[in-house]
Amino acid sequence: MRVALVSTVLPINQVLHGNCVEIMQTLPDNSVDLIFADPPYNLQLGGELHRPDNSRVDAVDNDWDQIGGFDEYDLFTCGWLEEARRVLKEDGALWTIGSYHNIFRVGTFLQDMGFWVLNDVIWRKSNPMPNFKGTRFTNAHETLIWAAKHKTSKVTFNYAAMKSLNDGVQMRSDWTLPICSGGERLKAGDGRKAHPTQKPESLLHRVLLSTTHPGQIVLDPFFGTGTTGAVARKLGRKFIGIEADADYVTLARQRIEAISPGDASALQVTASKRSLPRIPFGNVVEAGLIKPGDTLFCAQGRRTARVRADGSVTGGGETGSIHQVGAAVQGAPSCNGWTFWHIRRNGTLMPIDVLRSRIRAEMEEA
Amino acid sequence: MRVALVSTVLPINQVLHGNCVEIMQTLPDNSVDLIFADPPYNLQLGGELHRPDNSRVDAVDNDWDQIGGFDEYDLFTCGWLEEARRVLKEDGALWTIGSYHNIFRVGTFLQDMGFWVLNDVIWRKSNPMPNFKGTRFTNAHETLIWAAKHKTSKVTFNYAAMKSLNDGVQMRSDWTLPICSGGERLKAGDGRKAHPTQKPESLLHRVLLSTTHPGQIVLDPFFGTGTTGAVARKLGRKFIGIEADADYVTLARQRIEAISPGDASALQVTASKRSLPRIPFGNVVEAGLIKPGDTLFCAQGRRTARVRADGSVTGGGETGSIHQVGAAVQGAPSCNGWTFWHIRRNGTLMPIDVLRSRIRAEMEEA
DNA sequence: TACTTCATTGAATCCTTAC
DNA sequence: TGTAAGGATTCAATGAAGT
Secondary structure (H helix, E strand, O other): OOOOOOOOOOOOOEEEEOOHHHHHOOOOOOOEEEEEEOOOOOOOOOOOOEOOOOOEOOOOOOHHHHHHHHHHHHHHHHHHHHHHHHHEEEEEEEEEEEOOOOHHHHHHHHHHHOOEEEEEEEEEEOOOOOOOOOOOOEOOEEEEEEEEOOOOOOOOOOHHHHHHHOOOOOOEOEEEEOOOOHHHOOEOOOOOEOOOOOOOHHHHHHHHHHHOOOOOEEEEOOOOOOHHHHHHHHOOOEEEEEEOOHHHHHHHHHHHHOOOOOOHHHHOOOOOHHHOOOOOHHHHHHOOOOOOOOEEEOOOOOOEEEEOOOOOEEEOOEEEOHHHHHHHHHOOOOOOHHHHOEEEEOOEEEEOHHHHHHHHHHHHHO | OOOOOOOOOOOOOEEEEOOHHHHHOOOOOOOEEEEEEOOOOOOOOOOOOEOOOOOEOOOOOOHHHOOOOHHHHHHHHHHHHHHHHHHEEEEEEEEEEEOOOOHHHHHHHHHHHOOEEEEEEEEEEOOOOOOOOOOOOEOOEEEEEEEEOOOOOOOOOOHHHHHHHOOOOOOEOEEEEOOOOHHHOOEOOOOOEOOOOOOOHHHHHHHHHHHOOOOOEEEEOOOOOOHHHHHHHHOOOEEEEEEOOHHHHHHHHHHHHOOOOOOHHHHOOOOOOOOOOOOOHHHHHHOOOOOOOOEEEOOOOOOEEEEOOOOOEEEOOEEEOHHHHHHHHHOOOOOOHHHHOEEEEOOEEEEOHHHHHHHHHHHHOO
């Protein structure tokens, strides 16, 4: 048995040729930010599944063998998932994709291992292959699972960017995207499709844009012809690809080589407000934008509070922060004082958040 | 231990009160044509959740949904699935529904027991509850599994009826249907919803219409307030309902009693209006038709904006949607960005609406 | 009556940082 | 580790109330 040598230098932006479990064994613990895994679906095993002794798993087509088939598939799934989990950073997350042939099993093992499911996401194919025999519903979707390494992991989620990508409404758990075809579909030398299940770049675009920051490292243990790497390069993310098939490795390397990496300025996305620097309300008073003794109003002008020199306010018999008093006067469990309270300027009410924005802008100029 | 007495007469069109496993034990082998099961999802909710307007979300906090950890839930799942399988005819099929909390486990056990998955079907909710805290994708769907008792079972599938229901094109594995609300939603005496997870009749309509013939017997072991029975009666199918909660049993009996059987015409109201699908500008970026960093021009070429990876654009000192920035650079109150903005292709300017049309065309090709 | 506005609500594993 | 505090966060449908 081969002894894995753990490297200290990550093979960034490389396509590694070999068995994904063995190669992941050479990577250190807690080292990648995201994993995207598109494992074999246990449909056409295509020689990609092997038993621990390296004998090939034969295709099976009766009930008894089918259950045996699940056993083999389950072993295979646990194998790569365990290594993937070890390599993943504590605040990292994993995406995997599959169909009803395999996704229930992958999802169950994920949960049993302690991964924390954040969403299951449906890729609705706008142009799926029909069911030619008319015996079932058109199999028009695949299922992705987005899961954190732990329940407590602080994963990356670019909420505002997703909302922006969806014309200003919250992105849903079902994504309608066309399958990979046309010029995007890689062809082999004989003009036929190079890979049977090449994923569309639009799918990876959404995965990487939503759950990574530029510069973060994405590991794809079933790299195929390198869609993950191609999109990572376009979006300024780093990747590590692992692929067992030598032809695919060659194709993927050529494909990624030909892509000009996205420049940083074009990769700016809508930032979430949570990531902006925190401004205490006292700074607004200190800056003279509001004076001690000034009155704050709610949007309707019916509730009021009085500003004090230290940035606390008094209203409804309470004294405290703008948030605490805002919550108190409404009898609400919480309140964002920045948007709740207003000041009167030129006869109209203006949210005090405008003043915070002014201070933030001044900080930018410095 | 209680000894189950197996009856030879099926309790057709009855709502049985009790534990579903114990009651199924009184039913003979191979006796029902279809099973529809909506088991507890075992949601593990934290504390209270409030909407941005500070109103409290009325969550599912019923005892019956708290099964325990994965181990207990798995035992529970195996228990009802085994009995369900025994009671099912050899050519019968089972539907079950769930979310990512439980569906992977149910699906895995189904497969392990020898059920043969025919489709997983996605119920896309047209009006789901949003993710109020902006921490994940809107959980906008639930997953159904349709599985035959055996791989070789000759199950009922009304292909033509489904095609007709879908305006003459093959029914897909994703179904867009609204959640249960309005007059259909059963209310308790206090005017609040009687059951936290009542399913829409449109969903059961599609399930029963697609996979049963009139006169066949449908068993629902988690009957709740009886949606399965109500739709079965409307569609001329027979049902057996089992429900552990006495209040739900009473409500279900009243509900079904009030339905005139075979009155299917009342259900023909869910026909979908076909309007042009809304395409967010972000889809054009994801599809690679425009790249992050590309420049948009107005028709005269004098105003420009720069495209970002999340589908927002920057121009005239503003960042936002194509519509917002289009309005800003003109100093106009509003703007249709699809017709205002152009891209340069082969030396000429072309409205970006052309790219939207291209995406719509791909979606139509299905 | 027609239209607008506002309040309500739905299977939800729903915050983050500093002390 | 827990606690306290700042402050970020919603879409579609229904129905009642107001104009």
